[in-house]
Amino acid sequence: MPVDKKKPSGLALDATAAPAASGASIEQDSDRVTLSLSSGAKATILLYGATVISWTINDRELLWLSEASALDGSKAVRGGIPLVFPVFGPPRAGTAVEALPQHGFARINKWNLLGRIEDEAGISVDLGLSSDSLDEDTKSKWPHSFGLIYSVKLTADTLETKMVVQNPDPSNSFDFNVLFHTYLRIPDVDKIGVQGLDSLTYRDKTLGGSEHPESAETIKITGETDRVYMNAPDKVTVLSDGAPLFTVTKLGLKDVVLWNPHTSSSKMGDWAPAEGYKNMVCVEAGSVASFQNLEAGAAWEGGVVHKAHL
Numbered sequence: 153m154p155v156d157k158k159k160p161s162g163l164a165l166d167a168t169a170a171p172a173a174s175g176a177s178i179e180q181d182s183d184r185v186t187l188s189l190s191s192g193a194k195a196t197i198l199l200y201g202a203t204v205i206s207w208t209i210n211d212r213e214l215l216w217l218s219e220a221s222a223l224d225g226s227k228a229v230r231g232g233i234p235l236v237f238p239v240f241g242p243p244r245a246g247t248a249v250e251a252l253p254q255h256g257f258a259r260i261n262k263w264n265l266l267g268r269i270e271d272e273a274g275i276s277v278d279l280g281l282s283s284d285s286l287d288e289d290t291k292s293k294w295p296h297s298f299g300l301i302y303s304v305k306l307t308a309d310t311l312e313t314k315m316v317v318q319n320p321d322p323s324n325s326f327d328f329n330v331l332f333h334t335y336l337r338i339p340d341v342d343k344i345g346v347q348g349l350d351s352l353t354y355r356d357k358t359l360g361g362s363e364h365p366e367s368a369e370t371i372k373i374t375g376e377t378d379r380v381y382m383n384a385p386d387k388v389t390v391l392s393d394g395a396p397l398f399t400v401t402k403l404g405l406k407d408v409v410l411w412n413p414h415t416s417s418s419k420m421g422d423w424a425p426a427e428g429y430k431n432m433v434c435v436e437a438g439s440v441a442s443f444q445n446l447e448a449g450a451a452w453e454g455g456v457v458h459k460a461h462l
């Protein structure tokens with residue numbers, strides 16, 4: 153099934169840099185796309201996994217990417233913004249996703265570039281993945297017709313990511329999780345605080361998934377942290393030394409995952425430098441605590457605005 157792209161696609165992409173009236177340009181080669189604005193903002197997206205691997209403002213990197221991450225399509229990218237779909241975490245036995253790999257297949261498949269759109273505020277590209285582009289093995293493990301359209305928009309101070317999930321099957325629904333697995337780059341994990349998640353219940357994956365109330369107004373990261381904050385408000389702020397560094401605003405998504413592996417990052421073969429956990433925190437917006445059901449013929453949309461306070 154071809155991805156059904158219902159909105160205007162803007163100009164067709166070509167392989168050369170194309171300066172636009174807004175000062176935006178786009179460069180494309182066989183494995184990645186780079187968006188730039190004359191304001192100094194830049195973002196690079198690998199077609200593999202549609203993974204944003206870099207977001208800079210005036211050359212300051214805002215995403216954490218492991219120096220040991222594979223970027224050649226052999227393994228999910230360790231850093232940036234991998235996409236989680238249609239299952240979050242290790243699939244549970246007895247569910248429709250049980251045969252899929254951890255975090256699903258969206259982050260380990262090559263996406264197609266669909267087009268670009270420019271306006272006064274910035275530039276965006278759309279990428280697509282559909283059931284038609286999966287290999288037979290994956291199709292057999294998750295035998296649903298689907299289309300995904302992922303839009304990445306760059307403005308002077310934001311990176312906006314949006315996913316549309318389409319179910320073109322006229323008679324069958326399917327269940328899915330979706331998550332934007334954003335690795336934010338931070339100066340020092342000991343100096344950050346995360347606000348906006350107090351008074352919620354979280355599932356602590358470091359404690360077997362048991363549920364706990366969050367009482368801290370400002371959450372500090374003092375060790376391995378792997379929590380799913382359920383039914384979270386839309387805005388989460390990451391502070392550094394008490395001042396806002398990032399605001400993460402979700403749209404149409406239910407939950408927020410907070411992850412920092414701390415010293416247990418040494419167990420990951422693609423993690424470098426060893427102390428990289430001091431310079432990252434994952435604030436991941438998604439719908440993961442339970443599955444979303446997408447009815448036959450329906451579409452779903454959700455997204456995240458990452459704003460940098462520089």
Ligand SMILES: O=P(O)(O)OC[C@H]1O[C@@H](O)[C@H](O)[C@@H](O)[C@@H]1O
Nearest residue numbers: 254255333357378379409411436
């Ligand atoms: O190693 P992966 O598959 O990229 O997953 C990284 C982490 O992703 C987080 O979203 C999960 O909550 C963690 O449990 C997991 O360890």
